[in-house]
Amino acid sequence: MIAPDFAGVEEQMWIWLFAMIRPGAMMMAAPIFSATSIPIQLRLILSLAIGMAGVSSGTLDLPIDNIISLEGFLFVAGEVLVGVAIGFALQIGYSASFVAGEVISNAMGLGFAMMIDPQTGRSTPVLGNFLSIVATLLLLAMDGHLMLIAILVNSYTILPPGDAFMSAASIHGLVNFGGTLFAMGLVIALPVGSAIILVQVIMAMLARSAPSLNLFAVGLPVALLGGLLLLAISAPIMANGIMHALQDGLGQSALIAGGQ
Template identity: 55%
Template structure:
């Protein structure tokens, strides 16, 4: 498929460019790879390293006029759509950690404490950032980056370039899968969030029994202290919930790669 020698060097470069499109789009939408702190040059090299053997493993033909024709543009668009769907499915599973951290932060009264998220460049709650960093460590520890590369490679078999498009059912299923991020985020925040709600109920009962008690001066430090202790106790359970959410995202990306 790949021409040899300097005679077909231009055609080979066009093939390499097409092979980079799907992995590059997937890495752009996926966690860790798509972060602003990851150099673009490194992302392109990884996309090329994944795309060349994947494209060489399946037979496909370039359009007669190349990629600058309408047929070529449609082929590139299909590759971009497939790559974004694969990366976005993993990103949905990763976003549950950030949502869980925001829920716990609001329950602790730390919703106002924010910091710049290096992964997105925007401001996010401090606890959401903490769980997001934890999710990044777990994603790398479980080999999620290698699993994503394997999923992209396998997607070329069911969805070869120019011959396989994501159907309307696949796109609808991806949108419906996005709704699971709320359930996963609540599952991550449940061990700490529910206990914090009980602490706030106790603080409310104290405020009713002793009206002279300054609830803001007493309740906020008590809630923050209880939240820190509960975070330390519930860290293993929260880590398991984050890992399960990441695994669901990778599993759904595999379903998309299989053309389901």
């Protein structure tokens, strides 16, 4: 027999457990939160804190037959889908910096230079890694991580747990936004990439006019020096492009959280 003072503890624990699903799924896909350097214990604590705040602002009706049922499975599937979609929308805007780094690296001849990305733990081009760090700092500077948490908490009101299934418009909007990833990356890389291509064209003209000129011995250093100089000059413009991509990602996350 359960003591009267502990009669509602089990139900409250289940509510908190189900409330943690959506924030936990968001942290699996969102930048910064999904970094391999973030301990699992910290993610669980953040998921519980965000889930408790979300439940207090909305409603949560537990499945009648608990989690081991069709209703419980649909409950968990809906929460996971919404959480991953909200985090993945911001991840798309964040990944534009990787695309820009890939384009600039190939133009400069640094496509072979790889480094370990601290976010994913995988090998990425040097400039892609550099721009991803810049994107992380800009996201933190603009309080993007707090904005994402606020968007997730607000989603509990519009998409209450148990009825949190994405509409066809939300899925279509997320797919279309994913298609703009390469466009955003090219916009970020345009100031440097276009200038380096012009340098490559000039070097090709020189090689054509002077066949004895060793293009590999001269062209690569020129492209590297020109690329580094252009990166220093166009850094403010590229930072603005990265911030616009992050803002677009947060906007798409807000649309998903609003059921649009």
